[in-house]
Structure formats: C-alpha cells, structure tokens
Amino acid sequence: MEIDRAREYIYADTELDSVEGQVIEELKANSQEIIPDPDQWLEEEPEQNILLTTVDWVINWGRRSSPWVSLCFPACCAFEFIAAMGPRFDISRFGMEILRASPRQADLMITAGTLTWKMAPNIKRVYNQMAEPKWVIAMGACAISGGIFRSSYNVVPGYNHIIPVDVYVPGCPPRPEALIYGIQMLQEKIAKRKNLAQKG
Amino acid sequence: MTVALSGKEVAAKLEQQFPSSIIESNKDILLVKNESLFDIISFLKTTPEFDFNYLSCITAVDYFDYFEVVYHLTSMEHNHSLVVKTRCYGRENLSVPSIASLYEGANAQEREIYDLMGISFEGHPNMKRIFLWDGFQGHPLRKDYL
Amino acid sequence: MMAIRTEPFVLNMGPVHPSTHGVYRMRLTLDGEVVVDLEPVIGYLHRGIEKLAEERTYTGVIPLTDRLDYISSMSNNLAYVLAVEKLAGIKVPERAEYLRVIIAELQRISNHLVAVGSFFNDCGAYFTPFLHMYREREKIIDLFEMVSGQRLTYNYMRIGGVSQDIPEEFLPAMDRLLEQMPRSIDELDRFLKENEILLARSKGVGILTKEKAINCSVTGPVLRASGVEWDLRKMDPYSIYDRFEFDIPTGSAGDCYDRYRVRIEEMRQSLRIIKQAVKQLPSGPVVADVPHLIRPPVGEAYAHIEAPKGELAFYLVSDNSIAPYRCHIRPTSLLNLAALRDMVIGWKIADLIIIFGSIDICLGEVDR
Numbered sequence: 045m046e047i048d049r050a051r052e053y054i055y056a057d058t059e060l061d062s063v064e065g066q067v068i069e070e071l072k073a074n075s076q077e078i079i080p081d082p083d084q085w086l087e088e089e090p091e092q093n094i095l096l097t098t099v100d101w102v103i104n105w106g107r108r109s110s111p112w113v114s115l116c117f118p119a120c121c122a123f124e125f126i127a128a129m130g131p132r133f134d135i136s137r138f139g140m141e142i143l144r145a146s147p148r149q150a151d152l153m154i155t156a157g158t159l160t161w162k163m164a165p166n167i168k169r170v171y172n173q174m175a176e177p178k179w180v181i182a183m184g185a186c187a188i189s190g191g192i193f194r195s196s197y198n199v200v201p202g203y204n205h206i207i208p209v210d211v212y213v214p215g216c217p218p219r220p221e222a223l224i225y226g227i228q229m230l231q232e233k234i235a236k237r238k239n240l241a242q243k244g
Numbered sequence: 245m246t247v248a249l250s251g252k253e254v255a256a257k258l259e260q261q262f263p264s265s266i267i268e269s270n271k272d273i274l275l276v277k278n279e280s281l282f283d284i285i286s287f288l289k290t291t292p293e294f295d296f297n298y299l300s301c302i303t304a305v306d307y308f309d310y311f312e313v314v315y316h317l318t319s320m321e322h323n324h325s326l327v328v329k330t331r332c333y334g335r336e337n338l339s340v341p342s343i344a345s346l347y348e349g350a351n352a353q354e355r356e357i358y359d360l361m362g363i364s365f366e367g368h369p370n371m372k373r374i375f376l377w378d379g380f381q382g383h384p385l386r387k388d389y390l
Numbered sequence: 391m392m393a394i395r396t397e398p399f400v401l402n403m404g405p406v407h408p409s410t411h412g413v414y415r416m417r418l419t420l421d422g423e424v425v426v427d428l429e430p431v432i433g434y435l436h437r438g439i440e441k442l443a444e445e446r447t448y449t450g451v452i453p454l455t456d457r458l459d460y461i462s463s464m465s466n467n468l469a470y471v472l473a474v475e476k477l478a479g480i481k482v483p484e485r486a487e488y489l490r491v492i493i494a495e496l497q498r499i500s501n502h503l504v505a506v507g508s509f510f511n512d513c514g515a516y517f518t519p520f521l522h523m524y525r526e527r528e529k530i531i532d533l534f535e536m537v538s539g540q541r542l543t544y545n546y547m548r549i550g551g552v553s554q555d556i557p558e559e560f561l562p563a564m565d566r567l568l569e570q571m572p573r574s575i576d577e578l579d580r581f582l583k584e585n586e587i588l589l590a591r592s593k594g595v596g597i598l599t600k601e602k603a604i605n606c607s608v609t610g611p612v613l614r615a616s617g618v619e620w621d622l623r624k625m626d627p628y629s630i631y632d633r634f635e636f637d638i639p640t641g642s643a644g645d646c647y648d649r650y651r652v653r654i655e656e657m658r659q660s661l662r663i664i665k666q667a668v669k670q671l672p673s674g675p676v677v678a679d680v681p682h683l684i685r686p687p688v689g690e691a692y693a694h695i696e697a698p699k700g701e702l703a704f705y706l707v708s709d710n711s712i713a714p715y716r717c718h719i720r721p722t723s724l725l726n727l728a729a730l731r732d733m734v735i736g737w738k739i740a741d742l743i744i745i746f747g748s749i750d751i752c753l754g755e756v757d758r
Binding site: 297299303306316320347352377 | 432433438440604608618625626692694701703718720725727728757
C-alpha cells in the first residue's frame with residue numbers, strides 16, 4: 045500500500061530521538077556514584093532452626109541448579125559466553141542452556157560487553173523487568189571498570205554504576221573456564237540465601 | 245594491480261571542463277574547491293574513461309586551521325583508484341556539498357562525519373547524528389574536545 | 391462487502407533482541423507483516439576507538455584494533471600493521487609474510503563457520519548446525535592459542551612482522567586439521583545444501599542487484615554473491631597473495647542462498663591456499679628490526695585488505711610523533727548495511743531476520 049509521507053504519525057522520528065537523548069542525559073547525571081555490591085551474605089551466621097533450614101535448602105537447591113540467563117550481549121565477551129554454551133565447555137550441565145529472550149522469565153544477567161551511555165537506559169529497563177530474586181555477573185574487564193576503553197567519551201566505567209553486581213569475572217575476554225568458576229561462586233552465594241527468615 | 249592514478253594527469257584532463265576549480269595536484273592527491281566538488285565527482289563517475297563507480301571511503305581530518313575531507317574512489321572496470329580532497333576553513337558553520345545522491349554508500353559516512361567532526365553536508369536527505377544521542381554537546385573527534 | 395481500512399504502524403526492533411547479532415536497533419514501518427520502511431539506529435556500542443587511537447603509540451593501537459570485528463581479530467591486526475608499514479616504508483621478512491597468510495586464511499575459515507552457523511540459527515534450525523560449526527571452530531581456536539596465547543582477541547601481528555614464532559606442535563596439528571577439515575565441511579554441506587526448508591526460505595529472498603551493490607559500496611561475500619568478481623586478493627594483491635593459486639567463487643542471483651554458497655566455497659579455497667603456504671614456508675626471522683617507539687615520516691597511507699566480511703581499510707595520517715595524528719577505519723559492516731533497506735522492502739519480518747543474518751555483520755565494526 046502507498047505510505048502517505050505527509051501524514052503525521054503519533055511520534056515523529058525527531059521527537060523520538062530527542063526524548064531518547066533526554067533520558068540518556070538524565071541517567072548519566074544520576075549515575076556518577078557506584079552502587080554498593082550486595083555482599084552482606086559473606087558475614088552472615090548460619091541459621092539454627094532445623095525445619096526452616098531444610099525448606100530453605102530445598103528452595104535454594106532448586107534456584108541454583110537452573111539459573112536462566114537473560115539477554116545482554118553487547119560485545120566481544122558474548123562470543124566467549126557462546127563458546128561456553130558450545131559443545132566443548134558445556135554449561136548445559138549446570139542447567140543453563142536456555143537463553144531466555146524475555147527478561148520476565150530469567151533470573152541471571154551475565155553482562156558480556158562494554159556498556160555505553162547510549163545503551164545504559166535499555167539495560168536498566170531490562171534489569172528492572174526481571175523478577176526477584178535476580179543476580180548479575182559482570183563478565184570481562186569492560187564490565188568491571190570500563191576496561192581498555194575507560195577514558196572514552198561514551199563508555200560507562202563499569203556496570204555497577206547502573207545495576208548492583210554480585211560476581212565479578214576478570215579477563216579480556218575471560219576464558220569459558222573462568223566464567224564457569226564465576227557461575228559456581230554465584231551458586232555458593234545462592235545456597236546461603238535465607239528465604240523464610242524469621243522476623244523479630 | 246590497482247593502479248593509483250596520478251593527481252597531476254587527472255588534473256590536466258579536467259582543466260578544460262572545470263577551469264580554476266583545482267587548487268593543487270601532485271602524484272598522490274587531487275585537491276579541489278569546495279563549490280565544484282559535486283560536479284567534479286559526478287564527471288569522474290559518468291565519464292567512461294574514468295568510470296569511478298565505487299566509493300571506498302570518506303574521511304575528515306582536523307588540521308587546526310582547516311578541516312580536510314578525503315574521498316577514495318575506485319573503478320572496478322579499469323581497476324584504478326584516485327584520492328580527491330577538499331578543504332573547509334574555520335571552526336564553525338562548516339559545509340561541504342553532499343554526494344549521497346551519487347553513491348548510496350556515502351549516506352552513513354557523511355552522517356558520521358557530521359556527528360564526530362561537525363562538518364555538515366548540503367543536500368543530504370537525513371542530516372542528523374548517527375552514533376551519539378540527540379542532546380550531546382560538542383563534536384568528539386575534533387582536536388579541541390577533551 | 392466493505393473493504394477493511396488499514397494503516398501502517400511503526401514497530402521498534404530494539405537493541406536487546408535475540409536475532410540481531412548484537413545491539414542493533416531498527417524502526418520498521420509495517421503494513422500487516424510486510425515491511426514498508428526501515429530506519430536503522432546505531433551507536434549503542436560506539437566506544438570511540440578512533441579517538442582513543444590518537445592517545446596511544448603505534449604499537450599500542452594494535453590491541454584496540456582487535457576489538458573492532460571481534461570474530462576475526464587477526465585480520466584487523468593485519469590491516470592496521472600493513473597501513474603503518476606502508477607509511478613508514480618497512481620491509482617484512484619472508485617467514486613472517488607466510489605466517490601472516492596462513493593465519494589470515496585460518497581466520498577466514500573460522501569467521502565463515504560462525505557466519506553460516508548463525509545463518510542456520512536464524513533460519514530456524516535452532517542450534518544443531520551451529521554446534522557442529524562450533525566444534526570445527528574450536529580446533530582452529532586451539533591453533534591460535536598455541537601461537538598467541540589467547541582465544542578471541544589475539545594481538546598477534548606487530549609492525550614489521552608477527553610477535554612470536556610458531557611452536558613445534560603447530561605444524562603437526564596443522565597437518566591433522568588440513569586432513570580433517572575438508573571432510574567436515576563436505577559433511578555439513580551434504581546435509582544442508584539441498585534441504586527443502588533452506589531452499590524455500592532463502593532462494594529468491596532478499597535479492598541485491600549488481601549495480602545497486604556497487605553503488606552502495608558493499609564488499610565481500612555479499613558483493614560476490616551478486617555476480618561481481620571483485621576480490622582484493624586478486625585485484626590488488628597485498629602481502630604475498632600473488633604467489634598462490636586460488637579461485638574466486640561468485641554467485642549469480644544475489645539472494646541469501648547464493649551468499650551461503652559463496653561462503654562455503656571460500657572456505658574450500660582458503661584450505662587450498664593454506665596447503666600451498668605450509669609447503670613453501672621458509673625459515674628466518676619473524677620480525678623486522680624496527681625501533682620500539684616508531685616515528686613514521688610526515689604523510690598519509692591507506693591500506694586495504696580482503697577481510698572475511700569485506701574490504702577493511704585503515705587511513706593513517708602521521709605528523710612524525712609517536713602517536714597517530716588521525717586513524718580512520720573504513721567500517722565494512724556499516725557499508726554492507728547500506729543496502730539492507732532496499733533488500734528488505736516488500737518482505738515479511740521473518741524474511742528480514744534471514745536477510746539480516748545473511749549479510750553477516752559485526753557490531754564492533756559498525757559502531758567502532
């Protein structure tokens with residue numbers, strides 16, 4: 045069918061661009077501080093109540109044995125993640141072979157790539173859409189601190205300016221074995237999680 | 245082997261068509277005036293003797309007094325290539341004629357030069373920023389951007 | 391019967407999408423399922439490599455060039471060091487030239503394996519061909535790890551040669567690979583070439599004519615599938631490619647199926663070049679005698695190579711200091727995408743995914 049070029053759509057292209065620009069500038073101004081890492085679990089004492097501990101253990105076992113990964117693949121580390129999914133370094137044995145496109149069905153975000161200020165609002169939106177409990181693994185030097193591109197004008201110096209990070213995996217890019225070690229550390233963290241904590 | 249045409253010979257052949265448009269020409273490059281850039285490049289594209297039907301690359305370089313825009317043209321028929329340059333002086337309100345109507349591949353590259361260097365191209369169908377967002381202040385690839 | 395009034399609507403295929411091979415955003419104007427207009431929005435991975443290159447020495451830019459097209463890093467390194475050598479007039483020793491050719495052709499095979507695997511992923515064969523291709527790619531990555539120590543971003547080429555010589559395990563492993571790889575490619579090709587779903591989904595889809603391809607500055611397998619015989623290894627030989635015998639596969643129709651065939655044939659031709667190079671490998675030094683902080687004379691240089699995705703070129707301007715004055719990268723994938731809009735108009739969204747996958751882009755090169 046013929047498109048009438050003179051017809052105004054609900055949002056014109058230039059308006060969409062300027063709204064996007066304002067969102068990015070606002071996020072950049074608000075994200076100059078690092079969000080502190082959620083690492084209180086390292087100092088916590090083990091629970092004493094046997095009934096709640098067993099139920100906790102079963103729930104944690106279920107959660108850590110099949111974390112589903114949500115999509116966040118900007119750059120080069122994505123290829124080491126794909127190699128980890130490949131036949132040689134199989135992460136399907138950890139229950140993770142499914143890559144959910146919808147963030148509502150995922151509980152782990154492995155950030156594989158450099159984050160730029162233009163992309164940051166989209167990553168924050170995907171993170172907000174994930175359901176609790178959710179975890180983040182920062183993979184690679186660019187995700188930890190900006191990496192080799194730190195002094196550039198468009199690069200966020202680390203994902204922890206935008207979202208809280210649980211495990212940091214260094215490397216440029218980290219080998220698939222290093223990534224699997226990072227996932228195992230995350231599984232230890234999930235095993236110690238208290239789900240039915242008593243109040244008072 | 246792709247033969248790199250000498251700027252001097254091409255200038256000698258263009259002299260009759262475009263008098264006083266060629267500023268300088270030596271073994272490597274052909275430097276032309278801003279206003280006649282579009283006509284010279286469309287002449288180079290359509291004449292069967294040159295037949296430059298493939299645009300390799302457009303670049304801009306910031307020398308402090310002027311900006312230089314460099315075009316690398318190649319002909320697949322005759323297997324020869326040429327480098328054409330043009331200059332614009334000053335730091336504000338720079339403008340060069342656009343060749344997006346001749347080569348479709350120039351579209352995205354001219355938007356990139358506008359975004360990163362601040363040179364705008366007259367006659368471009370969609371002159372807006374391509375890599376950076378709409379409210380970004382300044383042009384990053386200039387030498388005085390820190 | 392009343393005619394139903396329809397209107398076009400704008401759909402955003404956002405940066406986070408499972409089929410767009412990276413952070414690439416498109417604003418599609420759709421009439422039902424049929425694409426009527428397409429506006430690409432890029433810049434989500436713009437890291438400012440050209441600006442960062444002006445602050446580093448000539449050798450320090452080599453790790454930055456790795457991250458451009460991260461699937462085939464060795465080719466990016468090669469294009470950059472060729473540009474610096476042209477600028478400074480450095481001659482490379484013979485053994486280094488042969489090693490460069492062997493590594494570049496192995497990189498071409500590895501890149502085409504990923505390209506064909508992802509293409510089948512987009513067609514709907516979910517992961518099976520992809521896993522088979524990846525098994526072959528791991529063998530090539532093992533060879534690269536023997537030589538440079540890294541799996542993805544190698545940083546192997548240096549100005550004046552390569553960084554280190556090959557270890558003793560390399561040539562026996564290479565002989566084993568040259569024996570197994572043709573059989574693996576033939577096995578995969580035999581399963582997939584006549585598959586009726588592939589033929590129905592990709593034959594006649596996304597046709598790019600010869601004139602349009604040349605006008606849009608498209609290069610690489612996409613250009614050759616449209617019928618143009620233009621390969622820089624034969625038309626403008628760099629390094630020592632004029633000493634080897636190989637053919638240039640071209641297609642005729644310019645559709646997605648032809649692009650897939652061109653890539654499979656190119657893999658076979660690359661194996662042919664590697665066999666000849668391994669036989670003729672001389673001994674000697676692997677790097678020329680070049681100072682650590684190199685200061686080329688004032689001038690400029692433009693060097694281009696036939697990278698696996700197309701023509702990759704570097705334009706370097708030097709002012710006799712230790713850092714480049716201007717380093718511009720010809721973005722192969724950005725120019726290959728210039729033809730996307732015309733290829734896609736009139737097809738449905740499912741065909742858009744296949745056409746996009748058959749061009750084989752890498753976002754690191756588009757955005758730099």
